[in-house]
Amino acid sequence: MENENKNKKFESELDFKSLLKDPLRLFGWSYIYIFVIIVALGVYYVKSINAVTSNATNPRITPISSKTEVPMAKGGLLPAVNLNVVSQPNPEMLEKGKELYTQNCASCHGDNGLGNGVAGATLNPAPRNFVNPVKWTNGNKFSDMYKTLQEGILTNGMAAYEYIPVADRFAIIHYVRTFGEYPELTDSELSDLDLIYNLTQETLKPNTIPVDLAIEKLTTEEMNEIQNISSALNTIAADQSLGAQLLKANSWSLTKVLYTFNKSGSNDFASYFNLVQAGAIDFGYRGSVLLLNEEEMKTMFDYLLNKNI
Numbered sequence: 001m002e003n004e005n006k007n008k009k010f011e012s013e014l015d016f017k018s019l020l021k022d023p024l025r026l027f028g029w030s031y032i033y034i035f036v037i038i039v040a041l042g043v044y045y046v047k048s049i050n051a052v053t054s055n056a057t058n059p060r061i062t063p064i065s066s067k068t069e070v071p072m073a074k075g076g077l078l079p080a081v082n083l084n085v086v087s088q089p090n091p092e093m094l095e096k097g098k099e100l101y102t103q104n105c106a107s108c109h110g111d112n113g114l115g116n117g118v119a120g121a122t123l124n125p126a127p128r129n130f131v132n133p134v135k136w137t138n139g140n141k142f143s144d145m146y147k148t149l150q151e152g153i154l155t156n157g158m159a160a161y162e163y164i165p166v167a168d169r170f171a172i173i174h175y176v177r178t179f180g181e182y183p184e185l186t187d188s189e190l191s192d193l194d195l196i197y198n199l200t201q202e203t204l205k206p207n208t209i210p211v212d213l214a215i216e217k218l219t220t221e222e223m224n225e226i227q228n229i230s231s232a233l234n235t236i237a238a239d240q241s242l243g244a245q246l247l248k249a250n251s252w253s254l255t256k257v258l259y260t261f262n263k264s265g266s267n268d269f270a271s272y273f274n275l276v277q278a279g280a281i282d283f284g285y286r287g288s289v290l291l292l293n294e295e296e297m298k299t300m301f302d303y304l305l306n307k308n309i
């Protein structure tokens with residue numbers, strides 16, 4: 001009798017119809033499906049982890065778009081000016097101004113300052129017509145024009161002429177002002193200019209080089225160095241001299257040794273090995289380099305020095 005009961009109970013576990021009548025037991029069965037689904041999702045996730053996670057695409061390097069272009073210019077000491085002298089135009093100064101204007105400005109602003117030079121024909125806005133007193137960007141006061149020459153109006157195609165010596169820039173402006181009617185140059189304007197631009201002090205102007213050219217130069221230098229290092233690696237590999245052997249036996253990265261040796265710029269044995277001793281591994285050496293005697297170190301150093309990378 002008891003046995004029969006047990007059998008009946010077992011049968012009812014498989015009776016799906018009665019399962020439907022008892023939702024709690026249905027839930028008992030469903031966990032198997034949930035388990036299978038979770039495992040399947042897990043497998044899918046691991047297999048396609050790159051597509052699923054948000055790190056799938058490589059980070060983009062944003063191009064630097066707001067680079068200010070720097071002209072190629074030799075630096076030097078810009079002499080201080082005597083404001084009393086440069087603020088009073090005399091025929092000589094106007095002659096100098098005319099000469100500089102013709103050399104530097106007439107191509108755009110025209111021989112007569114009408115803004116009709118051939119080089120400016122396609123510019124928008126057109127080069128300033130110096131006869132016309134309206135709608136100047138910086139303004140037509142003397143100090144405004146000085147600012148224009150100092151900083152340029154780069155977005156509108158007017159370059160900066162800060163490399164022209166201050167006194168010469170004054171001469172150019174005085175000359176330009178002969179083309180039309182201009183507000184008088186006042187003392188307070190002059191002293192403001194002096195405050196802003198330190199006109200009465202000598203100023204040191206550094207050499208400048210355009211950004212692109214600088215990057216190119218650095219890259220070329222780097223490339224040359226890499227080329228030199230790789231050719232040195234070949235010679236060292238084939239070299240059986242004591243220096244080469246010591247170097248090979250005591251370095252984990254010959255490239256790194258050559259590179260750091262080169263960068264250290266050291267041609268003094270003792271100071272170079274002081275550096276190396278402080279961080280042999282960083283210099284590409286094995287720890288064993290610290291066990292070399294002085295003579296062996298010197299041999300190695302001389303060998304590196306003669307490689308002349």
Ligand code: HEC
Pocket residue numbers: 101104105106107108109119120123124125126127128135136137138139140144145148149153156157158159161172173176
């Ligand atoms: C490549 C052509 C070009 C050359 C060369 C050039 N300029 Fe200009 N210049 C311009 C253009 C374009 C403008 C108009 C800019 C604006 O309206 O904002 C301008 C505007 C000016 C202005 C008026 C700025 C204002 O406030 O509106 C002055 C002053 C000026 N130039 C002086 C000079 C002098 C002096 C030289 C020579 C040392 C010179 N420029 C050389 C193109 C040139």
